[in-house]
Each structure stands twice: as C-alpha cells, then as structure tokens.
Amino acid sequence: MxxxxxxxxxxxxxxxxxxxxxxxxxxxxxxxxxxxxxxxxxxxxxxxxxxxxxxxxxxxxxxxxxxxxxxxxxxxxxxxxxxxxxxxxxxxxxxxxxxxxxxxxxxxxxxxxxxxxxxxxxxxxxxxAGVQLHLPLDLRRDYGRFDRRMDADLANPTLIRGRRVAQDFGEAHGWSRALAAGVDRALVVVLSCHTGDEKIRYSELISAVRHRGRVADVLDRLGLLDDDRAPAFEAWLERKLDGLTPGIRREVEDWIRALHDGGPRTRPRDPNTVWGYLNGIRPILLGWSRHYNHLREVTRDDVLAIVNALQGNKRRHTLSVLRSLFGHCRKAGVIFLDPTARIRVGPNNYGAILPLGDHEITEAVGAATTPATRLAVALAAIHAARSKDIGQSLLDDVDLGDRRLTIAGRSRPLDDLTYRALTDWLSYRRTRWPNTANPHLLVNRVTAVRTCPVGRVWITRAFWGLAATLDRLHVDRQLEESLTHGPDPLHLAAVFGISPGTAIRYAAAARHLLETPAEHHDLRS
Structure with a gap:
C-alpha cells in the first residue's frame, strides 16, 4: 500500500x-x-x-x-x-x-x-485521554429478522434461566399448554443473543413477539424489562391541558397530579374522579384563559357568573370542583384569596327513584345468555350487588356448603336461584379454565392467566342500551326491600350495609311511592 x-x-x-x-x-x-x-x-x-x-x-x-x-x-x-x-x-x-x-x-x-x-x-x-464519545443514536432491536434455525442459541445462560422462570410462572398462573409454548418460542427469539444485564424495552416486543404481555412479565421477574410505555394518564392530561395559558396550565396540572398521586396527607383519588373533575371544568378554564394569564386574576364575580348559570347537581358539582382547585392553589401559596369562599354549594338534588317494570326486568334476564351474565343478574337483582363488587368477589367469598355468600364484606344467605347460577358458573369455569390461579369469582380469557379482576365493561356490556342495567337492578332491589318491609332506613342499612344518607334517600322514595293511591293496588304496574 x-x-x-x-x-x-x-x-x-x-x-x-x-x-x-x-x-x-x-x-x-x-x-x-x-x-x-x-x-x-x-x-x-x-x-x-x-x-x-x-x-x-x-x-x-x-x-x-x-x-x-x-x-x-x-x-x-x-x-x-x-x-x-x-x-x-x-x-x-x-x-x-x-x-x-x-x-x-x-x-x-x-x-x-x-x-x-x-x-x-x-x-x-x-x-x-480515555474519553469515548457516544453518538446519540436510539438503536432498537429488530426481532423480525430472527431466524430460529440460524440464530437460536438454546445454550445461552439468560435464555435457560428465562425458560425456567417462565415455566414456574406459568404453572403458578394456570397457563394453558398453547400459551406456555408461545411464550417459550418468544423467549427464544428475545434471549438467544442476550448477554449481561442489558434491558429489553417493551416497545421492541410489540412488532415481532406474540404474547408480549406474558413475555414482559417473565422479563420483569428476570430484571431485564425496560417498560417504556407512556402512561395513559400522561397522554390524557397533555391533551386536556392543551389550549390553557401557561400560568393557568401550570397550577391546574399541579392540582390534577396531586389528586391522582396523592400527597403527604392526602390519598390518591379514583382515576374516574380525577377525569370527571378536569372534564367538568375544562370549558371554564378555556374561557378564563382567553382573558387571564393566571388563576389569581379570577374573582368571586367570575365564579358566580359561572355557577349561577347552572342548576341542580351540575351547579353543585362544578362549584365543588372549583373549590378543590382554588383550595389547592391557596394551600400552595400561588393565590392570595379563594374566590369560591363563602359560596354555598347547596344540598344534592336527587331524582325520583321509581321501580322497574316487569318487561324491563324480563329484557335484562333475556340478555343474560352466558353463565357469567346470569350470575351477575342474580347478584344484582337479588342481593343488590354493585357491578364493581361483582367483579371483585373472590372464590373464598362463596360457601356452597353453608349456602352463604359474602358481598362487599357482608355475609348473606344463598337463595335457590343464586345457588343454581353459582354452581352453573363454577362448573363452566372449571371446564373452561381448569388450571387458572385467579382467586376472583369471575374470570375471562384475559384474566384467567392473571390474578386481577375482570373489568367493569366486560360485566356490563351485555346490558348496554337496556333500561334494566346491573346498576339499575341494584337500585331496584334496595327500593323493593324498602317497599316490602316499610320505609325504615335502619332496616336498609342493616340488610345491605349502605350509608345512613343512602338509606334515608331510599326510605324517602319508598314512602313517597306508598303514599300514592295507585301503589296500594299494584306497585309494579
């Protein structure tokens, strides 16, 4: 050369x-x-x-x-x-x-x-001397190019350890033979060329690996998972705060995060509560952003102009949310005066509670075509169970020998109809998922290989569009108890374990219905 x-x-x-x-x-x-x-x-x-x-x-x-x-x-x-x-x-x-x-x-x-x-x-x-410069490149693994015949390394120590962990994890969670085989094939793709303790990002599994959720569980137990998925809460918050001025956006974001994550002296709120709070006042915040740069510029007259244009529960809810927002800002020291102070919220304006008709209950019973939905109807219509309590019920809550059932922490006797619905569902569950380790009473295809409860949508989907939904059946059962045994709040609280205020509300509704002359002849007509 x-x-x-x-x-x-x-x-x-x-x-x-x-x-x-x-x-x-x-x-x-x-x-x-x-x-x-x-x-x-x-x-x-x-x-x-x-x-x-x-x-x-x-x-x-x-x-x-x-x-x-x-x-x-x-x-x-x-x-x-x-x-x-x-x-x-x-x-x-x-x-x-x-x-x-x-x-x-x-x-x-x-x-x-x-x-x-x-x-x-x-x-x-x-x-x-001795400094190695690294280019800021985001290099990702491409598992789509994996050739099992040429690239598989079954002697890799990480792969051997991962397959052992997957076998133990699958046996503990009742994986089927097909699912266990699919996860094993995915682990061969992911861990054949793995060395050391390098992390594997979840986003790299999406395009080329089946059963990525179960593979991610195994990698997490191995300490090799880098979960780079963006939380849905962050994307939702960014979308809802779009359009607010920087001063208002900053304080609203701090308030929402304090509700969602909790604080030194506060517990985290339910995600549905957080979403409802921000969705309820977002149009108000957008209107204020067109005139103000910070929440400290909002006056009492601005708040009154908003709430006086509303009525009923919407007014009460909006004022409660604004009180929560300005109370947080006042505690953080970013505003001097709370413009919502000394504005009366007022009592709840509940609507009238009316019993369901026979044809509406018949429609709900006809929509329950599976063992799971039939059991859900029995629990809601007979035992006044909420859809959330139905999904979170455990197998340990059922005692078929003594014919007892525990719902939301309260033990109740099992009637014949609920007993048959329970035995039918347990027989179906044992046949469909014989190896599942999920401790909850209701399981489906997704939760059978996990230990979490089923979602509320899965329980209530069969009754969408009907007048007699599960929650409406729950309300009708408590109203029927009050109509049958008299409008006694103490009796309702003892039977269903509801709060005193809720028991008084149902007793008042029953008393109003019993005072109607037509109800003395036929309450269901």
Whole structure:
C-alpha cells in the first residue's frame, strides 16, 4: 500500500467504515488485517470480510472497547458474542491516540521517543485521554429478522434461566399448554443473543413477539424489562391541558397530579374522579384563559357568573370542583384569596327513584345468555350487588356448603336461584379454565392467566342500551326491600350495609311511592 496524494478526498473504509483520507479502498489497519487473516462470515455482524477466530476487525475493536469498560484488558468470547453495535471512528484514530498519550515508541522501528508536548498540551491530555464519545443514536432491536434455525442459541445462560422462570410462572398462573409454548418460542427469539444485564424495552416486543404481555412479565421477574410505555394518564392530561395559558396550565396540572398521586396527607383519588373533575371544568378554564394569564386574576364575580348559570347537581358539582382547585392553589401559596369562599354549594338534588317494570326486568334476564351474565343478574337483582363488587368477589367469598355468600364484606344467605347460577358458573369455569390461579369469582380469557379482576365493561356490556342495567337492578332491589318491609332506613342499612344518607334517600322514595293511591293496588304496574 503506497502513500496518500495531497489532494485526495476523505472516504469511508470498505471494511471497518473508518472515515478519513485513505491510501486505498480501505485503511492501513484493515489492509494489514486482510493480509494476515482469510475472508469469511463474521459471527457478529454477518458480513463477509476478513475474520480472525470468527470475528472481523470492526467487531473485535468494539468487543475490546466493551472489555475495557468492564475493567478487562483482553477480549474474551463473552464480549465478542455480546457485540450488538459498533462505535464508528476516524481512520488512524487508534494509532494517533497512542501517539498523543505516549503509550509506545514512535518511528519505523520504534526507536524514536515522542517530542516534548507544547504549552497547554498537558491539560488537553487530561481532558481527552480515555474519553469515548457516544453518538446519540436510539438503536432498537429488530426481532423480525430472527431466524430460529440460524440464530437460536438454546445454550445461552439468560435464555435457560428465562425458560425456567417462565415455566414456574406459568404453572403458578394456570397457563394453558398453547400459551406456555408461545411464550417459550418468544423467549427464544428475545434471549438467544442476550448477554449481561442489558434491558429489553417493551416497545421492541410489540412488532415481532406474540404474547408480549406474558413475555414482559417473565422479563420483569428476570430484571431485564425496560417498560417504556407512556402512561395513559400522561397522554390524557397533555391533551386536556392543551389550549390553557401557561400560568393557568401550570397550577391546574399541579392540582390534577396531586389528586391522582396523592400527597403527604392526602390519598390518591379514583382515576374516574380525577377525569370527571378536569372534564367538568375544562370549558371554564378555556374561557378564563382567553382573558387571564393566571388563576389569581379570577374573582368571586367570575365564579358566580359561572355557577349561577347552572342548576341542580351540575351547579353543585362544578362549584365543588372549583373549590378543590382554588383550595389547592391557596394551600400552595400561588393565590392570595379563594374566590369560591363563602359560596354555598347547596344540598344534592336527587331524582325520583321509581321501580322497574316487569318487561324491563324480563329484557335484562333475556340478555343474560352466558353463565357469567346470569350470575351477575342474580347478584344484582337479588342481593343488590354493585357491578364493581361483582367483579371483585373472590372464590373464598362463596360457601356452597353453608349456602352463604359474602358481598362487599357482608355475609348473606344463598337463595335457590343464586345457588343454581353459582354452581352453573363454577362448573363452566372449571371446564373452561381448569388450571387458572385467579382467586376472583369471575374470570375471562384475559384474566384467567392473571390474578386481577375482570373489568367493569366486560360485566356490563351485555346490558348496554337496556333500561334494566346491573346498576339499575341494584337500585331496584334496595327500593323493593324498602317497599316490602316499610320505609325504615335502619332496616336498609342493616340488610345491605349502605350509608345512613343512602338509606334515608331510599326510605324517602319508598314512602313517597306508598303514599300514592295507585301503589296500594299494584306497585309494579
């Protein structure tokens, strides 16, 4: 390989991709490497180039850099197998690096020492010696290119450990044979080439791995999961705060996060409560943003102009939410006066509670076509169970021997209809998911391999669009109890475990219905 002409432009080496003014199509180091080693396919980058012991010069340089970062001085097989990327460099960077820091003698025969450094070079050496610059690249694994016949490494220690953890986890959660086999195949794809403790991002599993939820559970138990999914709450909050002025947006965001996450002296609110609070006053905040830059500019007259235009429960709810917002700002010291102070909220204006008709109950019974929905109707219509309590009921809450059922912490006797619905559902559950470890009474295809309760949507979907929904059946059962045994709040509180205020409300509704002459003849007509 000859010298380099003065006007030759810079280029990239054909073998190590080093950038610089090259004497030929490759750099001097790769030219020497090619003369000493034969060509072949690199085990790391899969290129056909000169290789030494199965690896090309570029991959060996990267493995050497990784080994030095780990405190090693030589390249070993684990570092070569762990090469997943290459740090590119300029041509002759390694040789010039040694020339700068004086690790070897210079000259053709290594007889000439380095010249004395110029003024200020000592400081430059301290700053740049041993520093490896990393390009800000977001490199992601592409499992779609995995070839099981060529890339599978069943002897990988991480894969062996992962398959053992998956087997134990699947047995504990009642995985079916097909699900266990699918997770095992996915683990072979994900962990065949895994080395060390590098994290695997959840977003890398989405495109190429089936059963990614179960695979993520196994990786999490191994300590190898990097869950980079953005929480739905963050996206929702960003969308709802769009359009507010910076001053109002900042205080509203602090208030919503305090409700959602809780604080030193407050508990986190239910997510539905947080969503309802911000959705209810967002139009008000957008209107204020057109005139004000901060919440401290909002006056009592502005609040009165809003709430006086509303009536009933909407007025009460809006004023309560605004009180919560300004109360938080007052506590944080970002406003001086609370504009909602001394504005009366007023009592709840509940609507009239009327019993369901026979045809409406018949429609609900006809919509219950599965063992799960039939059990839900029985629990709501006979035992006044809420849909949330139905979903969170456990197997331990059912005592078929003593014919007792515990709902929301209160034990109740089992009637014949509920007993038959329970036995039908338990028989179906035992046949459909014999190995499930979910402790909840109701399970479905998703929760059968987990331990969480079913969602409220899954329970109530069959009754959407009907007058007699599960929650409406729950209300009708409590009203019927009050009509049958008299409007006694103490009796209702003892039977259903409801609060005194709710018991008084149902008793008042029953008393109003009993005072109607027509109700003395037929309450259901």
């Amino acid at each position: 000859g010298g380099i002409s003065p006007g030759k432009p810079a280029a990239s080496c054909a073998e190590c991709f080093a950038w610089g003014v090259l004497p030929g199509h490759c750099c001097r180091a790769c030219y020497t490497f090619r003369n000493l080693h034969p060509s072949g396919r690199c085990a790391a980058c899969q290129r056909t180039v000169p290789i030494k012991e199965g690896y090309c010069r570029l991959c060996r340089l990267q493995a050497l850099a990784d080994a030095k970062d780990a405190g090693k001085t030589t390249v070993s097989e684990p570092f070569l197998r762990g090469v997943r990327h290459q740090q590119l460099f300029f041509a002759r960077m390694h040789r010039d690096h040694y020339r700068v820091i004086g690790r070897e003698r210079l000259g053709k025969n290594g007889t000439r020492g380095r010249r004395p450094p110029p003024m200020g070079a000592e400081l430059r050496d301290q700053v740049w």
